Amino acid sequence: MEVIISNYPEELTFPQEYIDNVKAAAEKVGELYDVANGEVSVTLTNNEYIHTLNKQYRGIDRPTDVLSFALNESEEPEIEGEPEVDVLGDLVISVERAEEQAADFGHSVRREMAFLTVHGMLHLLGYDHMEEADRIEMEEEQRYVMEQLGISRDDAKEKKAPKAEPQQPEADKKAKHKSGFIAVIGRPNVGKSTLVNTLIGQKIAIMSDKPQTTRNRIMCVLTEPDAQIVFLDTPGIHKPKHKLGEYMVKAAEGTLKEVDAILFVVDATQKLGPGEMYILERLQATKRPVILVVNKIDLIEREKALPIIAHYTSKYSFAGVVPISAREKMNLDGLLDEVKSYLPEGPQYYPEDMITDQPERLIVAELVREKALHLTRDEIPHAIAVDVDEMTTRPNDDVYIRATIYVERDSQKGIIIGAKGSMLREIGALARTDIQNLLGSRVFLDLWVKVRKDWRDRDGILRNFGFGDER
Known part of the structure; x- marks a missing residue:
């Protein structure tokens, strides 16, 4: 595994041990996941720069600890006669944030830097944590790699960042996470x-x-x-x-x-x-x-x-x-x-910038349903379901969404559409505002209304809408 490590801004300097930890963690992932001939670029930076990247690429207006940018296969042309290299992509790690989190969680910066590298590398390999099953799988893979590195959460080496700080009395030390x-x-x-x-x-x-x-x-x-x-x-x-x-x-x-x-x-x-x-x-x-x-x-x-x-x-x-x-x-x-007061001591289970396990399509559907419920008041009971049929990003970064509102009766369909489409337009206008705030992009919302008679009592339709007997 070729690990190319750089600093940005270039005037930033970091302890050599930090660089060695990142390199060792990335190489271990390459060894364990059969990409030892791979290549990854790692940028070590500060909170200010990763904040800028978050705002530019993710619509998140604050610094986070690590970003992963996977390289699409089509972006790297093949060169005949050259040895095959699997270019995985880029990682950006805020060392400043890693030092802060190490202090917050009570473990070493060594452990935090290694963990962030492993977390980012797994993202480059296709692992994710948006769905519950995927989260469990990714956490298990993270534990496995950290065990192979021989670094536990109790790792005590260099618990403090390099900055010298006065010793605190035991009673004044920060409570465990x-x-x-x-x-x-x-x-x-x-x-x-x-x-x-x-x-x-x-x-x-x-x-x-x-x-x-x-x-x-x-x-x-x-x-x-x-x-x-x-x-x-x-x-x-x-x-x-x-x-x-x-x-x-x-x-x-x-x-x-x-x-x-x-x-x-x-x-x-x-x-x-x-x-x-x-x-x-x-x-x-x-x-x-x-x-x-x-x-x-x-x-x-x-x-x-x-x-x-x-x-x-x-x-x-x-x-x-x-x-x-x-x-x-x-x-x-x-x-x-x-x-x-009732929480047990434990680690941070989810990345600090994660606020929900709900996929964007489901949240979008729920925002449309909310507006329909609000505007129709008592005229429509809970006979409304919304399904997002298409959600694509256009070349100009606008998002096109086609969604269908399902009701149980033809009379309900007429209420949702309204006179000359007035109610449907109002539902769309209100929902579009919330969806644009959610996605951080301009949204074109295309709404349709269809009848599915007595869908709330039909198992097959309930499963299609995401309801079922699994819980």
């Missing part, structure tokens, strides 16, 4: 998706004042210096009335078995009723700590909050209680502190 999974459950329409979107800082889960808006379990990742919290935003738990409802409840209840703690979100403006009791009955079977999150406290008088909390705590022994307003961002720091 925490990470874990948190289920967000509750009756439909209590603000679960609003809460998750507000915490993450970006719209991932769609929001509507109609119940049962979220249909799939959505994983959202919040990365902070001391912890990485993976929120699982679930469909609202309710008594199902059709096969789609059965799938949604199964997805929500299945999540409770996989997490470190549970946020039970309730609406402060609504009385504790059969819907909440239905959920509390199911929580009796879990051994996970359950935190009661009383949302929308900005909509009630302060003196009414304590009786609401007392009513809930008389029905279930909660591990903690946190009143909040997700929409007004009230007491969210207090909620995060409570959540972190």
Whole structure:
């Protein structure tokens, strides 16, 4: 494996050990994955330069730790008589960011530089972490390579960056990093998706004042210096009335078995009723700590909050209680502190710039569905599904999206289209704004409407729309 290492800007200098670590890690990947005759270029840089690259190529306005640019096969012409070389592409590693993360995670810069190199090399070889199965596979490959390098997370050599820092008393040292999974459950329409979107800082889960808006379990990742919290935003738990409802409840209840703690979100403006009791009955079977999150406290008088909390705590022994307003961002720091107290010590499972496992096509479809639900109000029940048929980037970097809105009745199709297409145009205009913010590109959105009679009770159509019995 030929590893070509350079610095940019050129005036930057780094310890030779950093360079040796990167070279050894890249060569080990080449040896283990049968690309020992390959070639990779590695640029060691600072936060400022990798920030520029992120903004230019990924629409991310902040520095990250490593970028991978795979070389398309067509970009490198074959030369007759030359030995065959597999040119993999380029890696860009922010050494400044690696030093920061090593300090945050409490391990050596040596370990962090090697890990980032391995992570980037696996991307060049085609590994990814957008889907859950792919993430698990990639993490296993990373562990395997690091073991072969003989570098563990407990590696203590050079735990500090080269800069000299004063010794701190043991009691003042930074707490160990925490990470874990948190289920967000509750009756439909209590603000679960609003809460998750507000915490993450970006719209991932769609929001509507109609119940049962979220249909799939959505994983959202919040990365902070001391912890990485993976929120699982679930469909609202309710008594199902059709096969789609059965799938949604199964997805929500299945999540409770996989997490470190549970946020039970309730609406402060609504009385504790059969819907909440239905959920509390199911929580009796879990051994996970359950935190009661009383949302929308900005909509009630302060003196009414304590009786609401007392009513809930008389029905279930909660591990903690946190009143909040997700929409007004009230007491969210207090909620995060409570959540972190139940997280185990652990590594950062996902890259710091990853905020969801949902592919862009699915998020786009959900944004269109959100606007249709919002604009049609009570005229259309939850008979709407959206499927993205085509999503391509044009030569001018504009994105063309063709999506189909499915309904169950011809009368519903007429409502979605509206007089002379007015409703469909309005749905498209509102959805396009959110999609452009998501993708960072100008979007041409081509919407169609079709009828699939009683699709919510037809297993085959449900599977085509991404619902099923796997959970």
